Structure formats: structure tokens, C-alpha cells
Amino acid sequence: MKRKTKRLLLNWRVLLLILFLTGSIATLALKPLTFGIDIAGGVALVAQTEHPVDSNTMQIVVTSLQKRLNTLGLRDITVEAQGDQIVLVKVANVSTEEQANQIKAVIENQGVFYMEFNGVVFGTGKDVEYVGIYQIKPDNSWAVPFRISKKAAEKFAELAKGKPGWPVDMFLDPPVNSLLVVSGKIYHLMNSTEFNAEAPQAPTLMERINRALNISAIAYSNQSAEEIAKLAQGKQKVVLIDVPQELQKELEDLNVTVSYIQRGPGESDHQLVVKALGLYGPYAVGEGLTVGKPQQDVQISGKAPNRVVAEQEASTIYTVLKSGSLPVKLNVVGMQFISPRLGEDFKNQALYAGLGALLTVLAIIYFHYRRWKIAIPVASTSLFEVIIILGFAALINWNLDLPSIAGIIAAIGTGVDQQVVITDELLSGDRSTRIARRSSILKRMGRAFFVIFASAATTITAMSFLLVYFVGTLKGFAFTTILGVLIGILITRPAYAEIAKYLLGED
Amino acid sequence: MSKPKKNSKLPATGSVKAKEREKLRFLARMDYKKMITYPLIVFIVALLLLAVHFPTLGIDLRGGVVVTAYGVQTNPDQLAKELSRDLGVEVRVESFTGVETSGVRIYAPAGTDPAQIIKIMKEKYPNAKYTHSEVQPTFGEIAQKQGMKAIVLAFIGMAVVVFLFFRDPVPSMTIIFSALSDMTIAVALMGIFGIELTTATIAALLMLIGYTVDSNILLTTKLLRRKEDTIEDAYLSAVSTGFTMSTTTLGALLVLWLISTSQTIDNIAIVLIFGLLADFMNTWILNAGVLKWYLSRKPQGGST
Numbered sequence: 114m115k116r117k118t119k120r121l122l123l124n125w126r127v128l129l130l131i132l133f134l135t136g137s138i139a140t141l142a143l144k145p146l147t148f149g150i151d152i153a154g155g156v157a158l159v160a161q162t163e164h165p166v167d168s169n170t171m172q173i174v175v176t177s178l179q180k181r182l183n184t185l186g187l188r189d190i191t192v193e194a195q196g197d198q199i200v201l202v203k204v205a206n207v208s209t210e211e212q213a214n215q216i217k218a219v220i221e222n223q224g225v226f227y228m229e230f231n232g233v234v235f236g237t238g239k240d241v242e243y244v245g246i247y248q249i250k251p252d253n254s255w256a257v258p259f260r261i262s263k264k265a266a267e268k269f270a271e272l273a274k275g276k277p278g279w280p281v282d283m284f285l286d287p288p289v290n291s292l293l294v295v296s297g298k299i300y301h302l303m304n305s306t307e308f309n310a311e312a313p314q315a316p317t318l319m320e321r322i323n324r325a326l327n328i329s330a331i332a333y334s335n336q337s338a339e340e341i342a343k344l345a346q347g348k349q350k351v352v353l354i355d356v357p358q359e360l361q362k363e364l365e366d367l368n369v370t371v372s373y374i375q376r377g378p379g380e381s382d383h384q385l386v387v388k389a390l391g392l393y394g395p396y397a398v399g400e401g402l403t404v405g406k407p408q409q410d411v412q413i414s415g416k417a418p419n420r421v422v423a424e425q426e427a428s429t430i431y432t433v434l435k436s437g438s439l440p441v442k443l444n445v446v447g448m449q450f451i452s453p454r455l456g457e458d459f460k461n462q463a464l465y466a467g468l469g470a471l472l473t474v475l476a477i478i479y480f481h482y483r484r485w486k487i488a489i490p491v492a493s494t495s496l497f498e499v500i501i502i503l504g505f506a507a508l509i510n511w512n513l514d515l516p517s518i519a520g521i522i523a524a525i526g527t528g529v530d531q532q533v534v535i536t537d538e539l540l541s542g543d544r545s546t547r548i549a550r551r552s553s554i555l556k557r558m559g560r561a562f563f564v565i566f567a568s569a570a571t572t573i574t575a576m577s578f579l580l581v582y583f584v585g586t587l588k589g590f591a592f593t594t595i596l597g598v599l600i601g602i603l604i605t606r607p608a609y610a611e612i613a614k615y616l617l618g619e620d
Numbered sequence: 621m622s623k624p625k626k627n628s629k630l631p632a633t634g635s636v637k638a639k640e641r642e643k644l645r646f647l648a649r650m651d652y653k654k655m656i657t658y659p660l661i662v663f664i665v666a667l668l669l670l671a672v673h674f675p676t677l678g679i680d681l682r683g684g685v686v687v688t689a690y691g692v693q694t695n696p697d698q699l700a701k702e703l704s705r706d707l708g709v710e711v712r713v714e715s716f717t718g719v720e721t722s723g724v725r726i727y728a729p730a731g732t733d734p735a736q737i738i739k740i741m742k743e744k745y746p747n748a749k750y751t752h753s754e755v756q757p758t759f760g761e762i763a764q765k766q767g768m769k770a771i772v773l774a775f776i777g778m779a780v781v782v783f784l785f786f787r788d789p790v791p792s793m794t795i796i797f798s799a800l801s802d803m804t805i806a807v808a809l810m811g812i813f814g815i816e817l818t819t820a821t822i823a824a825l826l827m828l829i830g831y832t833v834d835s836n837i838l839l840t841t842k843l844l845r846r847k848e849d850t851i852e853d854a855y856l857s858a859v860s861t862g863f864t865m866s867t868t869t870l871g872a873l874l875v876l877w878l879i880s881t882s883q884t885i886d887n888i889a890i891v892l893i894f895g896l897l898a899d900f901m902n903t904w905i906l907n908a909g910v911l912k913w914y915l916s917r918k919p920q921g922g923s924t
Binding site for chain 2: 450463530534
């Protein structure tokens with residue numbers, strides 16, 4: 114008996130299991146598991162690029178986004194590209210709705226920046242050399258100081274010479290090379306001195322954006338979609354402001370890229386124009402800047418209805434100026450938000466559910482065989498399997514999210530099935546004679562392992578496609594299922610066969 | 621020393637298993653024509669059901685907003701009415717319960733501001749905990765396409781692997797058809813019980829491929845690779861193993877479903893339960909029937 118036990122413990126399959134088990138427990142003790150945002154709390158955003166991009170561009174998008182979110186002062190960010198159009202952003206430890214919305218704003222800003230004077234672009238985002246800490250005043254106005262290149266400053270000094278009070282405009286993501294279709298009222302406003310700072314003699318906003326950014330505008334007077342599409346030929350897109358929204362659908366049907374600017378509650382015409390153009394300013398040029406001396410330190414400013422919004426606007430500008438522009442515009446198409454307190458509940462629940470499932474397995478296996486000698490090894494092998502999977506997950510810093518946990522459950526489920534196959538093959542030898550048993554045990558085990566390998570191979574094949582082709586959060590599911598099945602067939606199943614042979618006295 | 625003890629226990633296991641086998645013996649004696657016909661009828665009924673009542677697509681495939689409030693107990697219809705009135709859009713409310721907590725899920729069409737819903741809910745239930753997600757219809761379309769692609773490719777992959785393992789067209793095709801029928805029946809049941817097709821349930825359907833192939837491979841292996849016993853004995857030994865496997869998995873899934881309040885895990889569990897029930901029929905009746913017919917018309921000893 115003793116010798117047999119010793120032989121079992123020295124069997125390489127059992128040794129391998131013990132080795133992996135202790136390794137996993139040690140890993141888990143030293144390096145705690147990290148949880149996905151759907152458990153630990155946080156926000157997950159799915160962003161889509163405006164058009165499909167190649168993998169190099171995607172890489173630039175991922176790196177820039179990472180940099181941007183870092184400047185926001187957030188920790189635990191993962192940015193992951195999936196396919197040629199989807200970027201998945203997960204930020205842990207985000208606790209408020211406002212923070213989540215700000216992350217969204219930072220992702221959606223492409224960050225193409227222009228500084229314009231008198232219809233001439235004198236600087237872009239590339240000319241921003243340094244961005245200072247933003248300030249917020251008690252009246253909820255904010256300012257972000259930054260330094261522009263010498264070249265841009267000189268160009269500006271020349272342009273602005275002798276033009277005190279003239280408007281300087283700064284644009285963030287303006288609709289470059291587009292056709293604005295606006296209501297008569299808005300058209301009139303853009304063509305008036307409304308946006309001229311202190312210089313009525315300066316060109317109007319409409320003239321300035323036309324010359325600098327190739328944005329032209331027409332007043333809407335019930336033109337048909339076809340007519341508008343004709344006018345927009347050669348333009349990148351059509352922007353609809355304060356006109357019937359039905360036009361958007363009609364133009365889209367004609368294959369025209371359209372964006373419709375939604376008027377927010379209580380937004381004035383002035384605010385609507387500013388929003389549509391991504392305009393900051395116009396700022397009146399101070400007297401000191403009009404004497405031809407280049408000045409590199411400038412600032413961008415704005416005013417918000419309350420402090421929270423002011424903070425958001427300022428930090429978004431700060432982030433965008435600091436990190437530069439993205440090669441393609443991103444739109445957030447999906448967003449999931451989980452508060453950390455709720456995540457704690459999920460963690461406990463997953464634990465209870467796991468324990469409950471394990472006890473159920475123990476009870477049902479006992480019910481079938483009426484032998485603890487079988488039920489306990491089957492259930493504990495499953496437990497070992499979970500521990501080894503978790504150990505691996507901790508080792509490679511895999512974020513355990515709910516789909517990953519479902520994957521572990523799937524792997525354990527097939528694992529129990531396979532142990533039942535092994536057990537039954539061993540037990541079915543009982544009736545035969547002792548000598549026949551010895552030879553048939555190998556054959557029976559061979560057949561059990563044929564079944565096990567065949568089903569493992571199919572599961573792994575099926576899940577690989579999920580791992581490669583699926584976007585979104587289900588990758589974790591596929592990954593843990595494959596990991597679990599591999600650990601099962603390579604480590605725990607062979608060891609269980611040895612233990613079962615020993616316990617059932619077949620060896 | 622331990623020998624007598626072990627031997628005294630053996631009959632216990634033997635008799636429980638033997639009783640189980642006795643109960644399942646009627647399956648072994650069933651006429652293979654019936655064994656093939658009945659599951660095919662069920663498959664066709666499932667197809668018809670799908671044509672009439674396909675499961676609705678979830679928020680993540682269709683686009684929309686869902687707000688989940690934990691720790692709220694209320695009449696969902698009443699709440700839906702109030703919210704629809706306050707928001708000006710039609711919302712749907714669903715309640716759920718788990719061991720520790722219960723709550724409601726509020727579904728609103730794409731474009732609704734989730735913050736608005738949460739604001740209104742917070743006025744009514746200040747102590748509840750909220751989570752929300754929103755998906756744009758464009759992304760829903762991508763996810764739909766990708767889901768279809770994943771299922772089709774996984775299915776083809778599975779078929780290739782099964783062919784490679786058995787290298788015999790009839791048994792391989794039967795296994796593949798069983799998996800197809802399991803998925804079809806599971807989706808039809810989802811439609812009947814109002815479970816939405818989401819990325820999570822697509823994952824469950826993929827998982828089903830793995831599970832169903834398990835039992836089918838077991839049966840096929842036992843029948844094709846066994847020379848020493850009669851077909852009936854081989855079948856009985858396989859079906860009793862399969863019965864143990866399925867009940868264990870079903871039990872674990874049921875517990876999972878009862879304990880969890882996470883919709884992802886709940887839906888995965890319930891779809892797997894549907895699929896495993898369908899699989900029981902497709903493996904032990906349909907596949908067994910086909911194999912019986914196949915082996916009876918094949919000359920003796922032709923299988924390895």
C-alpha cells in the first residue's frame with residue numbers, strides 16, 4: 114500500500130500536477146489577480162475609425178490614444194486595436210459619469226488644430242511646442258497657455274502688424290473642405306460682424322474660413338438634396354446647421370458624407386456656429402502684438418456654465434494640444450460603465466457561483482457512483498484546474514472579466530465530462546478477469562484519451578476563430594476556454610487518470 | 621488489507637450504474653428508423669419556429685442603451701410607463717433576481733442619454749447602484765457580422781477536425797448535423813423563452829459546439845472502436861457515461877444560473893442548458909440511430 118502510494122506520488126504526471134499547482138498558488142500569493150473593468154469597476158469604450166485604416170495607422174492611433182489618456186492623469190488604461198476599424202479602450206478605477214464622458218470627449222477629438230488670422234492659417238498643432246497647466250477662474254472661464262514655434266509666431270507678427278482688435282481664431286477639428294448648409298438666420302450671422310472681435314472692418318467669419326479652411330456656406334431655401342449634393346461636389350462633406358434633419362437621410366442616400374449639428378438645450382445661434390466649426394475665439398489681438406514683434410507665448414480660452422464643465426473643456430484642450438492629432442477621426446460607438454462598488458458584488462458572486470457549481474459537481478458525481486473515492490478526486494481535480502488557470506492568468510497579467518470567468522466555467526465543464534469518461538472506462542474493466550484487465554486497461558485508457566483529444570481539438574479550433582475574429586469583450590472568453598482546455602488535456606487529465614487508477618485499485 | 625473493503629464497495633457502484641443502465645435500456649432497443657425520424661421532426665419544428673419567431677437581437681447587436689439598477693424592487697410595467705412618460709421615448713423594463721441582490725434593467729432606443737435615465741431613477745431610488753452601457757447601431761452591425769463569421773468559421777473548423785479524427789463520412793456527418801441541430805434547437809428555445817441574441821449568447825452557442833461534440837465523439841468512438849461487446853452493450857456503456865456527463869454539467873449550469881445576477885453569465889448558462897437538453901436527444905437518439913443503421917449494414921469487422 115505504502116509503496117503504491119509512493120509510486121503514485123513519483124509518477125511524472127502526478128508530479129507535473131503538483132508542480133503546476135504549487136507554482137500557481139505561489140504566483141497567486143505573490144501576484145494578485147487583476148480583474149477586468151466589468152468586475153473591478155471602470156469604463157469600457159468601443160471606438161470606430163471613420164474609415165478602415167492599415168495596421169500602421171492603427172498602431173499610431175493606439176499609441177496616441179494611450180498618450181492622451183495618460184495626460185488626463187488616468188491609471189490602468191488599456192488601448193487595444195481590433196481589426197482595421199475598432200479600438201477598445203478600457204479604463205479601470207473610473208468612478209464618476211463625468212470622468213467617463215470626458216474620456217469619450219478625448220477619444221472623439223481628432224485633435225487637428227489650426228490658428229488663423231485674416232483668412233490665413235499661421236500655425237497648426239505641429240507648431241505647439243509646450244502646453245502649460247490650465248487655469249480656471251471663479252467665473253468659470255478657463256485658459257490653457259501654450260507656446261508656439263518661432264516660425265508661427267513670426268508669421269503671425271507679420272500678419273497682425275497694424276491690426277489691433279482684429280480677430281484671431283483657433284479651430285479644433287473644424288470641418289475642413291466642406292459645404293455648410295445653414296438656415297438664413299445663421300447665414301446672416303456668419304456674414305455679419307458678430308465674430309469680428311473689435312474690428313468691424315476685418316473680413317467676416319464666413320470669408321475667413323472660406324479662405325483658410327476651404328469651408329463654404331450656403332443659405333438653405335428648400336433646395337433639394339440633389340441640388341445640395343451637386344454643390345458639394347469636390348468637398349469632403351456636408352455640414353447641416355439649423356436646417357430640417359430629414360436632409361441628412363436624403364443626402365446620405367445620395368452617398369454624401371453628412372454631419373448634422375444638433376442644437377443643445379438653450380443653445381444660441383452663436384454657440385451653434387462655434388460648435389459646428391470647432392471654433393475657439395475669436396480673440397481680439399492686443400495692441401502689443403501688432404508692432405511686428407513675434408510673441409511665442411499665447412493661450413486659448415473659453416467660458417463654461419459651471420465649474421465641472423469648465424474643468425472638462427480645459428483639460429480636453431490641454432490633452433489634445435499636448436498629445437497632438439490622431440491620423441483618423443474616431444467615434445465612440447459603444448460604452449459600458451460599471452461602478453467599482455457594484456464590481457465588488459460581482460466578484461463575490463462569481464466566487465459563490467464557482468463554489469456552488471463545484472459542490473454541485475461533487476454531489477451529482479457522488480449520486481451517480483455512490484463513492485467518495487470518485488466524487489472527491491473529480492471535484493478536486495476541477496478545483497486544481499481552476500487554481501492553475503487563475504495562476505496562469507495572474508502570471509501573464511490577464512484581466513479577468515465576466516466573459517473570462519464564463520470561459521473558465523466552460524473549460525471546467527468539459528473537464529468534468531472528460532473525467533467521467535476516464536472513470537467509466539476504468540470501471541467498465543471490473544467485470545473482466547485480472548489478467549485480461551491489465552492488457553485492456555491500456556486500450557481503454559487509449560480510447561478514453563482519444564475521445565478527450567478529439568473533443569479538446571474541436572473546442573480549441575472553434576474557440577480560436579472567436580479569438581481571432583471577434584471584436585469587443587468576448588476575447589477573454591475564448592482565451593480562458595482554450596487555456597483551460599489545454600491545461601486540462603496536458604496536466605490535470607493525465608494526472609487524474611493516474612490517481613483514479615490508484616484509487617480504484619486498477620494499477 | 622484494503623482489497624476486501626474495496627470489493628465490498630464495488631457492487632454498490634455497480635448496482636447504481638446497473639440500475640441506470642436498466643432505465644436506459646429502452647433506448648438501446650428502440651428501432652433505428654424511429655430514432656432517426658423523431659429528432660429530425662424536432663429539428664424541422666425548430667426551424668419552423670425560427671422562421672416564425674426568431675430571437676430578438678440584444679442591445680449590443682442592434683444598438684441602444686441599457687441601464688441596470690441593482691437593489692430596486694418594483695413593478696417593471698409601472699416603472700416602464702413612468703419612465704417612458706418622463707423621457708418621451710418608449711422604454712422597456714425587466715426585473716431580475718439573484719441570491720444576494722435583485723434589480724431592474726431598463727432598455728431604451730439608441731440615442732437616448734443614459735445619464736438622463738439614471739438621473740430620473742436616482743430621484744426615485746437614491747440607494748440603488750447603477751451601471752449602463754450604450755451601443756451605436758453601426759457597431760451593432762459590425763458585431764452581428766463578426767458573430768456570424770465566428771459561428772460559421774467555428775462550425776467549419778469543428779467539421780474539419782471531426783473528419784480528421786474519424787475519416788469516415790457517415791459518422792462525421794452525423795456528428796456535424798447533431799451540432800447543427802443542437803444550435804438550431806437552442807436558438808429556437810431562446811426565441812420561445814424571450815432570450816435575446818447577444819454577443820454573450822453567441823459565445824454560448826460556440827461553447828455548445830465544444831460540448832455537443834464531446835458526447836457525440838464519445839458515442840461514435842465507443843461504437844466504432846469496440847469489438848469485444850455487442851452494439852447494445854457498447855451503446856449502454858456510452859449512454860450511461862453520457863448521462864453522468866450531461867447531468868453533472870446541467871447541474872453546475874443550473875446553480876450558476878441561480879446564483880449569478882450578471883446577465884452575461886445568466887444568458888450563457890441558460891443557452892447551454894437548452895443546447896445540452898437538445899444534445900441529449902441528438903446524441904443518444906439520432907446519432908445512435910444512424911450508427912446502429914450504419915453498423916448493421918456494414919460487413920462484420922470492417923471498423924477500427
